[in-house]
Amino acid sequence: MVEAHRTFVIVGAGLAGAKAAETLRAEGFTGRVILIGDERDHPYERPPLSKGYLSGKEERDSVFVHERAWYAGADIELHLGQPVTALDRYARTVRLGDNTVIHYDKLLLATGSEPRRLDIPGTDLAGVHHLRRLAHADRLRNVLAALGRDNGHLVIAGGGWIGLEVAAAARGYGAEVTVVEPEPTPLHQVVGPEVGQIFTELHGAHGVRFHFGARLTEIVGQDGMVLAARTDDGEEHPAHDVLAAIGAAPRSALAEAAGLRQAERARGGGIAVDASLRTSDPHIYAAGDVAAVDHPLLGVRLRVEHWANALNGGPAAARAMLGQDVTYDRVPYFFSDQYDVGLEYSGWAPPGSYDEVIIRGDAGKREFIAFWLKDRRVLAGMNVNVWDVTETIQGLIRAGGQHDPEALADPSAPLDSLL
Numbered sequence: 465m466v467e468a469h470r471t472f473v474i475v476g477a478g479l480a481g482a483k484a485a486e487t488l489r490a491e492g493f494t495g496r497v498i499l500i501g502d503e504r505d506h507p508y509e510r511p512p513l514s515k516g517y518l519s520g521k522e523e524r525d526s527v528f529v530h531e532r533a534w535y536a537g538a539d540i541e542l543h544l545g546q547p548v549t550a551l552d553r554y555a556r557t558v559r560l561g562d563n564t565v566i567h568y569d570k571l572l573l574a575t576g577s578e579p580r581r582l583d584i585p586g587t588d589l590a591g592v593h594h595l596r597r598l599a600h601a602d603r604l605r606n607v608l609a610a611l612g613r614d615n616g617h618l619v620i621a622g623g624g625w626i627g628l629e630v631a632a633a634a635r636g637y638g639a640e641v642t643v644v645e646p647e648p649t650p651l652h653q654v655v656g657p658e659v660g661q662i663f664t665e666l667h668g669a670h671g672v673r674f675h676f677g678a679r680l681t682e683i684v685g686q687d688g689m690v691l692a693a694r695t696d697d698g699e700e701h702p703a704h705d706v707l708a709a710i711g712a713a714p715r716s717a718l719a720e721a722a723g724l725r726q727a728e729r730a731r732g733g734g735i736a737v738d739a740s741l742r743t744s745d746p747h748i749y750a751a752g753d754v755a756a757v758d759h760p761l762l763g764v765r766l767r768v769e770h771w772a773n774a775l776n777g778g779p780a781a782a783r784a785m786l787g788q789d790v791t792y793d794r795v796p797y798f799f800s801d802q803y804d805v806g807l808e809y810s811g812w813a814p815p816g817s818y819d820e821v822i823i824r825g826d827a828g829k830r831e832f833i834a835f836w837l838k839d840r841r842v843l844a845g846m847n848v849n850v851w852d853v854t855e856t857i858q859g860l861i862r863a864g865g866q867h868d869p870e871a872l873a874d875p876s877a878p879l880d881s882l883l
């Protein structure tokens with residue numbers, strides 16, 4: 465078929481979707497590109513929603529991937545405020561919320577993920593929040609400013625990245641903050657207890673209270689307003705607002721209903737894709753938060769909920785849709801900003817996978833690189849207020865060689881020399 469007569473449809477107008485559409489055009493695709501999203505805003509980046517935009521330092525306009533007019537200029541048909549409600553793999557069509565049916569030759573699912581909900585009494589109260597969308601950030605920004613003005617209390621369920629970034633933003637407004645976390649340290653599932661402790665100290669120094677080893681069991685309210693948050697060990701924390709930051713789940717219902725192969729739920733779920741980001745249907749691809757990739761480098765099926773994975777995975781899927789030879793084997797990468805601490809994390813080293821953590825630099829001054837090792841091989845590295853080392857850290861992970869832990873820990877030995 466002549467390319468100009470082909471239609472590529474992308475479901476999910478987030479970062480992965482927008483970057484895939486952009487790449488189709490950059491690679492010279494002349495057919496129809498249709499980008500469909502259920503949000504009313506055109507594609508935007510989410511990291512500022514818990515950092516610069518939430519803290520009031522960045523403008524709303526700065527979060528968008530492109531200006532709205534860019535899409536028409538690139539001949540990308542943008543359907544916003546339109547959920548895709550059904551996928552018919554045999555007819556190769558998608559159905560929109562308004563019942564429009566669109567035929568595709570190739571389809572990309574870039575539907576992202578959504579916040580997990582607290583399943584406890586009181587979550588219907590007005591002061592209970594989630595943070596995923598720009599509209600959530602608009603609201604939370606006002607809430608934090610009001611809490612700061614009135615000495616109000618914010619209880620955050622979950623000491624993961626979003627919980628901690630919001631804690632930092634809330635302290636910036638002057639709000640009282642308590643983080644309730646079932647594990648003994650924040651970020652436990654990502655960085656483990658050794659480095660988690662550094663984050664306990666960082667936030668403690670900024671006045672955040674932690675309640676570890678506990679879960680919320682009830683949000684107590686009166687007249688529709690939050691009064692307190694109760695935990696399973698019988699404590700009650702005063703609260704005017706509560707943020708549920710207990711992780712995200714892949715938005716894979718559409719793919720599941722269409723019978724596309726899914727990754728194991730116990731390992732994070734998501735749409736199972738091969739290293740070229742192709743699903744179990746050869747006409748359908750998936751990228752970004754929703755895709756569980758059979759990772760050629762790490763040898764595991766992995767669903768990565770990070771910005772860089774959407775930024776690079778969308779384009780990789782677009783190239784694969786065009787028939788190019790694609791192997792998506794990027795080292796997982798994440799960044800975060802909290803107070804005056806900026807960090808980048810590369811690799812994958814959940815607790816249980818590593819046997820040693822090496823600190824290179826000064827953890828007390830929060831200027832260091834942490835390495836997670838298994839049998840002296842670098843599984844992951846995190847640079848904190850140390851810059852321009854990500855490529856080298858990723859090189860160490862990729863090379864997979866064994867290293868003397870003392871050499872890794874010694875800041876006087878140039879990192880590059882270890883490659």
Ligand SMILES: Cc1cc2nc3c(=O)[nH]c(=O)nc-3n(C[C@H](O)[C@H](O)[C@H](O)COP(=O)(O)OP(=O)(O)OC[C@H]3O[C@@H](n4cnc5c(N)ncnc54)[C@H](O)[C@@H]3O)c2cc1C
Pocket residue numbers: 475476477478479480481500501502503509510511512513514546547548549574575576577595596597626715718751752753754768769770771772774797798799800801
């Ligand atoms: C507050 C916040 C802060 C973050 N900070 C960082 C950070 O500092 N560093 C980092 O690396 N990562 C960060 N992330 C993660 C990063 O933003 C995500 O990994 C990234 O947004 C994933 O992009 P995506 O395109 O896969 O999904 P999304 O951005 O979720 O986009 C998917 C889009 O598809 C839409 N959609 C879903 N189903 C349908 C349907 N059936 N029909 C139509 N549309 C649909 C969704 O509404 C959404 O608009 C953060 C995330 C959040 C929420």
